[in-house]
Amino acid sequence: EAGVVQSPRYKIIEKKQPVAFWCNPISGHNTLYWYRQNLGQGPELLIRYENEEAVDDSQLPKDRFSAERLKGVDSTLKIQPAELGDSAVYLCASSLVHGGARGNEQFFGPGTRLTVL
Amino acid sequence: DQQVKQNSPSLSVQEGRISILNCDYTNSMFDYFLWYKKYPAEGPTFLISISSIKDKNEDGRFTVFLNKSAKHLSLHIVPSQPGDSAVYFCAASALGGNEKLTFGTGTRLTIIP
Numbered sequence: 001e002a003g004v005v006q007s008p009r010y011k012i013i014e015k016k017q018p019v020a021f022w023c024n025p026i027s028g029h030n031t032l033y034w035y036r037q038n039l040g041q042g043p044e045l046l047i048r049y050e051n052e053e054a055v056d057d058s059q060l061p062k063d064r065f066s067a068e069r070l071k072g073v074d075s076t077l078k079i080q081p082a083e084l085g086d087s088a089v090y091l092c093a094s095s096l097v098h099g100g101a102r103g104n105e106q107f108f109g110p111g112t113r114l115t116v117l
Numbered sequence: 118d119q120q121v122k123q124n125s126p127s128l129s130v131q132e133g134r135i136s137i138l139n140c141d142y143t144n145s146m147f148d149y150f151l152w153y154k155k156y157p158a159e160g161p162t163f164l165i166s167i168s169s170i171k172d173k174n175e176d177g178r179f180t181v182f183l184n185k186s187a188k189h190l191s192l193h194i195v196p197s198q199p200g201d202s203a204v205y206f207c208a209a210s211a212l213g214g215n216e217k218l219t220f221g222t223g224t225r226l227t228i229i230p
Contacts, residue, residue: 004160042121042206042220043161056217091160105151106218108160 002026004109006092012115018080021112025073025094032069033106034077035091043091049075082116089113120144121209123221131229136194138224140207143188147209151218152181152192155204164205165192194226202228 035043051072069075148169153161207221
């Protein structure tokens, strides 16, 4: 079974440029998460989807970040415009049902390492 | 406000010995705790978890202990193997918290052959 797929793996951009990350969750997983991991820190949740509905986006900086999950499968996370402080690893995860922490573990992709110059 | 704390950034252990990784939390609402393991250039992978109604959960070489009164949990790896060298993250969630995982900052474990 294929795991969570993310692309690109690495991205280097100039500040003020837009950038987008793509995630394909494990087949059949209804819940999808985007996390941001800063250097030396643990992952922090940005947004969680149940199918195509964003059920928790309280930590998403909505002035510059946007996300979508059309048809409840693939998801895209966008930053426009990027700032120097956005340099981080962006992780996508999926789980079978909501409640990824209750025995329905969250499966993580390899992440996209973003560098903003 | 760091609700989940891993105060040891790194730990070195001899192969075959016991590795003990520690985690403290401050939020009394947390009722489910997990450990994730992360290799370089890979995403975190689930290792073991424990509910707040238990004080111990064991899976092969891995055992997690929970001390609710002290708001402390620990991961024991016995015996430690070279393949265990990785960064270990402690995470917690609260019932009714939309299953949001709050992660610690991680501990880098190095197993010395």
